[in-house]
Amino acid sequence: MLHLTVEVPIRDGLILRGLHWAPEGPESAFAPVVLVLTPYGADRYHADGTAFAAAGFHLVSLDVRGRGDSDGRFSPFVHDGADGHDAVQWLAEQPWCSGDVVMYGGSYSGFTQWATAATLPPALRAIAPVASVYPGVDFPMAHNISKAHAARWLALTEGRRMNSGPFEDVALWRRAGSEVISRGLPFRDLDVMAVGRRLPFFQEWLDHPTLDDYWAAFVPRRQQYADIDIPVLTITGQYDDDQLGALTYHDQHLAAARPGTADRHQVVIGPWDHGGTRSGARSFGGLTFAASSAIDLRALHVEWYRWILGKADRPAFLRDRVAYFHVGENRWRSSPQVPGAVSDMAGPVERGSVLRLHPLADVITPGSHQRLLASKPPTAEQQITMVLDPRRASDPERDEPPAERTFTDELPLSDSNDGSTVHVSEPLTGPLDISGRFGAHLTLSTELPDFDVLVGVHLLPRDASPRLLGEAGLRARYRSSLRRPEPWPSGKPVRVDLGGFPFVSFRAEPGDRFALLIRPPHRRWQPNYQGGGMPADETVSDAVPGVVHIVQDPARPSYVTLPIVELSEEV
Numbered sequence: 001m002l003h004l005t006v007e008v009p010i011r012d013g014l015i016l017r018g019l020h021w022a023p024e025g026p027e028s029a030f031a032p033v034v035l036v037l038t039p040y041g042a043d044r045y046h047a048d049g050t051a052f053a054a055a056g057f058h059l060v061s062l063d064v065r066g067r068g069d070s071d072g073r074f075s076p077f078v079h080d081g082a083d084g085h086d087a088v089q090w091l092a093e094q095p096w097c098s099g100d101v102v103m104y105g106g107s108y109s110g111f112t113q114w115a116t117a118a119t120l121p122p123a124l125r126a127i128a129p130v131a132s133v134y135p136g137v138d139f140p141m142a143h144n145i146s147k148a149h150a151a152r153w154l155a156l157t158e159g160r161r162m163n164s165g166p167f168e169d170v171a172l173w174r175r176a177g178s179e180v181i182s183r184g185l186p187f188r189d190l191d192v193m194a195v196g197r198r199l200p201f202f203q204e205w206l207d208h209p210t211l212d213d214y215w216a217a218f219v220p221r222r223q224q225y226a227d228i229d230i231p232v233l234t235i236t237g238q239y240d241d242d243q244l245g246a247l248t249y250h251d252q253h254l255a256a257a258r259p260g261t262a263d264r265h266q267v268v269i270g271p272w273d274h275g276g277t278r279s280g281a282r283s284f285g286g287l288t289f290a291a292s293s294a295i296d297l298r299a300l301h302v303e304w305y306r307w308i309l310g311k312a313d314r315p316a317f318l319r320d321r322v323a324y325f326h327v328g329e330n331r332w333r334s335s336p337q338v339p340g341a342v343s344d345m346a347g348p349v350e351r352g353s354v355l356r357l358h359p360l361a362d363v364i365t366p367g368s369h370q371r372l373l374a375s376k377p378p379t380a381e382q383q384i385t386m387v388l389d390p391r392r393a394s395d396p397e398r399d400e401p402p403a404e405r406t407f408t409d410e411l412p413l414s415d416s417n418d419g420s421t422v423h424v425s426e427p428l429t430g431p432l433d434i435s436g437r438f439g440a441h442l443t444l445s446t447e448l449p450d451f452d453v454l455v456g457v458h459l460l461p462r463d464a465s466p467r468l469l470g471e472a473g474l475r476a477r478y479r480s481s482l483r484r485p486e487p488w489p490s491g492k493p494v495r496v497d498l499g500g501f502p503f504v505s506f507r508a509e510p511g512d513r514f515a516l517l518i519r520p521p522h523r524r525w526q527p528n529y530q531g532g533g534m535p536a537d538e539t540v541s542d543a544v545p546g547v548v549h550i551v552q553d554p555a556r557p558s559y560v561t562l563p564i565v566e567l568s569e570e571v
Helices: 023-029 043-052 079-093 108-117 149-156 163-166 170-182 187-195 199-207 222-227 242-256 297-308
Strands: 002-011 015-021 031-038 058-063 095-103 124-126 232-239 265-273 324-326 331-335 353-365 369-375 382-388 423-427 432-437 439-446 454-461 467-475 496-500 503-507 513-519 545-554 557-564
Touching: 002 043, 002 058, 002 079, 002 108, 015 043, 023 423, 031 079, 043 058, 043 297, 058 079, 058 503, 079 095, 079 297, 095 496, 108 242, 124 297, 149 163, 149 199, 149 467, 149 557, 170 187, 187 199, 222 242, 232 242, 232 297, 232 503, 242 265, 324 503, 353 382, 353 423, 353 513, 353 545, 369 513, 432 557, 454 557, 467 503
Parallel strands: 031 058, 031 095, 095 124, 232 265, 265 324, 369 423
Antiparallel strands: 002 015, 015 058, 324 331, 353 369, 353 557, 382 545, 423 513, 432 503, 439 496, 439 545, 439 557, 454 467, 454 513
């Protein structure tokens, strides 16, 4: 039964409002509550509410403070923990609630679950955060590089209505991103260029370009992670924009958890993009995955909630702590932990090892812009030179790829005119199974005080389009710490260890090759004009062109690491 209005009081006298779907029949009098806190309109969970009510749960979807019908002013990330705590406790006290409250939802609603859990509401029995945004880690910046999407998202959530039309106007945002550069304006003016006025939180976020205490205030502290001892079901996708956030919560929770708690933190990683973590969609961005990847995610939540509330057996799908889909084998695998590397070794590929691939200066064929990507470092020193010219930041080739080929765009691999360097391996002689997160370990040298690069790993199948497997960014001033900037030592080779790549699980077949693309970031990211100033305030007139050398020799090798999980042939 749908109740079109529910009003939940919170501690400072405000009211959170939303919708309530209740089970009918005998179960309606005393049933658990599934709580959602969302900035996207409480009504969007109607299908979920109907399904959960049919399964014997109440579902209450509330607009977060300042959004939709709820009182107050929306301040992203600020009030959700305290408001969630009060909502949990109020719902648990209602005569139709069993006293048990669990949480549900994805993206921002995944964040609200972690924020609420950190306040330890006594009636909260479990959280199931999906594709959870982690403020400062994956949004509105990643690797301390601000995302243009931050302004777009703030325009979507400005005021009380959903500004879906402007948000979905891709051309508007592409044009604004290009023109703010070509007109000599700072990145800080992206909001004015796109929507005609300042977006206060866009400005506030840009004033905090490091992962400082401002961002730490939004997420659980280490002691709070340790105190979160309720069951957790983390869901993300191999192509989820917020996988970095979702797995950061997971990693932080496990690092702080008391004995036994980690066993109650389940993880599901499917072959999904951000939206697919809710819908289970198999086709997106130029990719299509096997029908065997499809699962009923809503039904999985129902089964998991019943299990942790003591009303049913453990779901068969979650027979171990982690379930992930292997692309190529096209089946779901189970593991006691998120798979990854257990060692870092060169030479033959063995189970549980890491394959190193080294970008070399040698071209594949005379006249080619593509260079070799080899399993062994060179015997003598080499340098690969990248010419980085931020004056070209508004060039068409710096556009993001169109949505229909987000992960299959061939242009960056075939065009080196934008300062990129492309390295391609020899064809594989046997199958290679990879599950885990890549790493990049580069020795770089430059006279620039700062620069940005995007490091991407691609699979080049023998008989299909290239596929982006994952990428991570580097802002050079934050190479040692995301909390403190450090100017680059002019002309000196510096080793940089780059993490933040997504988890992937796939099989590369004989004849397939890998490609490593190191390039200036496209306009999804804030431009860096390389002068060492505040990137949010610099303009193209401050641009400092320069070169960055990738140093390659046996004593200082540069390489990427791929985690191998099954015996295969050497590349």
